[in-house]
Amino acid sequence: MRFLVAIAVRNLLRNTARTALTGAAVLFGVAILILGWGLVDGIDENVLRSARGSYAGDLILRPDGYPDDGMRYPLADAKPLSDALRARLDAVGPWTARTAVPARLVIGAEAQRITIWGVDEATEAKVFNRQGWVIEGVFPNSERLDVALGSSLARLLEAEVGDSVVLEARTRDGAINALGYTVSAIVKSDNSSMDALGVWMPLARLDELAVLQGVATHVAVLVPKDTATAARTLSGFGFTALTLAEECEDLIAMNRIRRKGLGVIVGMILLIAGAGIANTVIMAAFERIREIGTLLALGMSRRHVSLLFLFEGGIMGLFAGLAGVALGSGAVLYFQTHGIDLSSELENVGANMAVATMIYTHFSWPPIFVALGFGVSIAILASIWPARLASSTVPADAVRAD
Amino acid sequence: MNLLFVCFLLLFSGLARAVTVEEILTKIDANLTYEARESSLQMVVTKNGRTKTYRMHSFGRGQEEMAMEYLEPARDKGTKMLKKSDDLWMFLPSVEKPQKISGHMLRQGLMGSDMSYEDLMESSRWQAMYNGTIAAEEVIEGRKCWKVELKAKESTVSYPKRIIWVDQGNYIPLRQELFALSGMLLKSWTMGDVRSIEGREFPMKMVVEDQLQKGSVTQIIFEKVTFKVALAEEVFSLRWLER
Amino acid sequence: MICQLVGVKKTYPMGELTVVALNGIDVGVDEGEFTVFAGPSGSGKTTALNLIGCLDRPTSGQVLLDGRDVATLGDDALGQVRARRIGFIFQSFNLIPVLTAAENVELALRLAGLDKGRKEKVEQALVDVGLKDFMGRRPNQLSGGQQQRVAIARALVKKPAIIIADEPTANLDSQNGEAILDLMRQMNERDRITFLFSTHDPMVMARARRVVRLKDGAIVGDERLA
Structure with a gap:
């Protein structure tokens, strides 16, 4: 099995440009998922922080x-x-x-x-x-x-x-x-x-x-605690009291939509990545039909041939995913301390909404596992069909293919 | 005792002069009241060194009714405005339905000019809003004028103080200065090129200058004015706006 | 007898037609033979080798290996038979490009499940084919002749019952072709390994000890040379 992994790795390194290109799709999918997640989590915090610190209090x-x-x-x-x-x-x-x-x-x-x-x-x-x-x-x-x-x-x-x-x-x-x-x-x-x-x-x-x-x-x-109760005791004096969460409801709701949007975008990126991987693996299978025939002739079982291709997809997915994790969480950690300054962008669009001008991303572990799992799964899933295709060739024809 | 006497004297002299001011304001109002009026005019707005010119056609009746349609520039062509006593409507071709301008919107400048909608609507109510004194007699543009100081009767009046220079011959306020509560000069408003049209004296040119924002000037130039017109009742209706 | 074709027929569908590659042939190969299947292209010699090598199944008839009918075996079992009992040498060498010469040879041992003394066996096999100094090279760093030697080492290393070589010299110049044939003959004589190969080259036929001639899917001659 180790030998199989070694062959898979070497096969990936054989056409580095193609592997890199396909891996890049997974890498960015994973990185964007992590960064986007951190950003959306961060925006919720930022909305509240901004309103709290500039005009609303609790x-x-x-x-x-x-x-x-x-x-x-x-x-x-x-x-x-x-x-x-x-x-x-x-x-x-x-x-x-x-x-x-x-x-x-x-x-x-x-x-x-x-x-x-x-x-x-x-x-x-x-x-x-x-x-x-x-x-x-x-x-x-x-x-x-x-x-x-x-x-x-x-x-x-x-x-x-x-x-x-x-x-x-x-x-x-x-x-x-x-x-x-x-x-x-x-x-x-x-x-x-x-x-x-x-x-x-x-x-x-x-x-x-x-x-x-x-x-x-x-x-x-x-009033950091029991804000809702406090709001009730303050009403009825000619003033209407809103808790910070109520005050920011619209912005938080907008963020919920943003969360869905992120899911769609990342889903699409990973879908494209999946198609790219499937394409890479199919191309590899066709290119290497004689090699597959040889492996079969030498007695390698169809299951192992198919496994070889799954390894290729999976290993690429894993490494591209890890690189994506590094890139994505690196960005999240960076922007967690440095923040993203949106003030000039907001000026350009003439935003009148009370949103934070500095967005600090929020780091957490779940997006990393989800993104990595997603990336690797997509890579493996995309390799299954080409792997089947590769392993089902008739060795007698395959050994002589050009 | 002395102080009380002085106060009494001041009050008395004020009342004595107020009659004259009342007269002047009445004449000004009368002068601005027309059976009917139709005019073509240009509005030139200068701000930050940029100039925009609008051409419009306007109808007026009495003091309470005014209708106006923009002809130029092409961007604003078809925009219409209707004033009926205290109400003001705008019709923008892009918005289809006429919009009522009310509350804080009345305080905005008309088409970005130095005149607010409110300025246009308040012009004929000075008698009700202000107490006045004749401060001096001065010559403006070669015309003998009364310099009248107007002080708002209520704290709700937009301009707490105005000084107006009224032509003693035709009762046209050739110059006005509008002041803030603090006494800071906000705007000056001059009228000139007074011509006799169909037996009435009419200023063909008005200039409003923002005294806070440097170089912000609005000029209104009448190209054609006529008073002897029969205006259809429909002109001053919402139907006309939408047409 | 190591292997035997009994009344073997092989047809391929080709569009609406059916092409007959082998039309019921009977032939047997004994241990230690150095036999060539000769004939022009389309004569069925490659098909016959594929059937003996268990790379394909006959349409009808029996393929016996060590006296057993391979038709009873599934794909994986057939793969095991190939891995343990049969060595292959191909016209285009068919080395795995990402593996070094030694690794290519080692792969055959691994697939045959022969793990004992693997390293020494690989080394010996490569020494035997004269590639002692090229063990770490990848196929694209080797000449055609060298690649075919690696392929021979790969076939030999697991000590198979039979080595099947389909046109082993067709892609080599005559000098390298000769050398490869000499090497095969040498192995045949030294270790009594059975070689079964195909060719349409009279020069190659002359090196064989038995020539089975095929034409249009039938055996038209079977002669033993000195």
């Missing part, structure tokens, strides 16, 4: 009737927080209120519609530790007329720290107001829509511009 409250599509932030629908709600919030966990105000940012001859996020300096840090944010400059404080610009927005407007900008916004009552500010920071918040359309300033400063009358549009709460 629990997000919006005024009843306030849109949650991330497209519109009508200040008219904002509400003040009642004392009763504040007391409930204090009991649940660290929380902070924010007010989003749609505005027009003017810098020189450029203007852009944006959303200003007024953050409460006293409580913001209790909920948002800004880990994973990249802040160039100093995050604005209420001492000065400063603002922070989202990184994509800054790039679009070619704005830099120290630039003067004018923000034009409506007050809560509807009057137009405008004030001049200095850009004190450029922020990459790990939330593509906020980076593309977001401007941050202290709530106290935003009050001057938009005369907020004490209203808030968002309340983010940290």
Whole structure:
């Protein structure tokens, strides 16, 4: 049997170009399955991480009737927080209120519609530790007329720290107001829509511009456990509470579709790989018909001849699969620590969805075993028919074939 | 005691002058009210050094009704707009059904210009929205004008402050300045090339300049205006939009 | 008698026609013979060799090997018979290209299930055919004559009852052909190994000790030379 394996290996090495080409299909199928799996697993984590760290916390409250599509932030629908709600919030966990105000940012001859996020300096840090944010400059404080610009927005407007900008916004009552500010920071918040359309300033400063009358549009709460229960205790105060999972439901659902898509793509790649392997093995069988005849003449059983071809397919599948595992899990491990920076791509498509700009893949063992098993099985399955074909030749004819 | 007296005096003098301002605003309104009007006009929008020119055909009746159709550029040909008192509809050939423009959408610039839909719709309601004082008499483009300062009566008015320069001869506001709550100048709006058409004085050119965004200017040039037209009732209906 | 064809008939379907390759022949081969099946192409000599070599089955008649009718054997059993009892030398050498000369020879021993002293036997076989220094070479690193010597070593190494050689010199020049024939004759004389081969070359026929002439699927002559 070892001899048979040795012959199979040497046969594979005989036409290295063809073996490599066929193996490449298995390799990429396996690698893509592993990487895709790691990516899709990662995206779920990223969606939650991004929303949690940029605006939602574990629990997000919006005024009843306030849109949650991330497209519109009508200040008219904002509400003040009642004392009763504040007391409930204090009991649940660290929380902070924010007010989003749609505005027009003017810098020189450029203007852009944006959303200003007024953050409460006293409580913001209790909920948002800004880990994973990249802040160039100093995050604005209420001492000065400063603002922070989202990184994509800054790039679009070619704005830099120290630039003067004018923000034009409506007050809560509807009057137009405008004030001049200095850009004190450029922020990459790990939330593509906020980076593309977001401007941050202290709530106290935003009050001057938009005369907020004490209203808030968002309340983010940290409650890692029993979030759903906490959400129930916070409802009925004019605000609607959503858990992080509910808030990200649509994005997670999209990811589920992505998972299916991945399966289809990988299935197709492996199908192509399987066809390629079958083709390689059939070609090998036809090319080597005289050799097969000789082996039969020398007394090799048909089963062993057929096994020889299965070994060839299987060994190629195994090695290509292992290479695919190395490539795929290497990529997954790399992107697990380094992340894939999607910010520029998201800018290009003008994504307004709150998705993470950095995708970190997630490494786990199951995809590796599944992918490798899949790759090898496909390779062996694809070899069965050609192997049968090869072993069923009549030796008397085969020994003389050209 | 002294302070109270001063306050009283100020208040009294304000009331005394308000009558005049009221008069001026009434005249302006009257001047902008037509039995019927049909016009061809051009709108030139300049932003970031790029210029876009639109040509349109417009109908007006009274202060409340206005209908407009875009003729150029080809991309926007067939786009129609209808204003009936407080309501505004748009019809885009690509969308088939007329859309009502309301709420925050009214605050957007008309075809990317420096005039918002709201600007167009508010022009004839100054009396209701503002208290005014005549601040000075100044000469604009060789015409003697009253410089009138208007302060919003309510905090819900879009422009909390306006200064207008009204031609003393024909009551056309030759220049307006629109201010933010902070006092920052947002827009200037000038009217010129005043011609006498069918016995009415009419500014054939308007220029709106965004004072925040440098180089953002919108010009409206009337090519042909006529007041003596019989407009079919249908022009100011949703049916006309879809036609 | 090592092998015997009794009333063997072999036909091949060819489209709608049936080609008769052997039309009921009777022939026997004794131990130690150095016999050639001679005849023009299409005479049936290769078919006869294939039947004796158990590479094919007759349409009718009996093929007896060691007095046993091989028709009773299944494919695998027939394979075992070939592996243990029959050595093959082919016109195109038919070495396994990915195996070295030694490995090609070793393969025959493995398939015959002869594991004892395998290494020494392989070496001896290659020394016997004069390829002591070429044992590690692959077939494509050997000349035609050398390849055929490897094939002879491969056939001889398992000490078969009979070696069947179908036109063993047809692909060689006359000098190499002579040498191969000399080698075969030498093995025949030294170890009394039975050789049965085919040719249409009169020069080759002259080296045989018995010439069985075939024509159109029938034996037309059987002469023993000195």
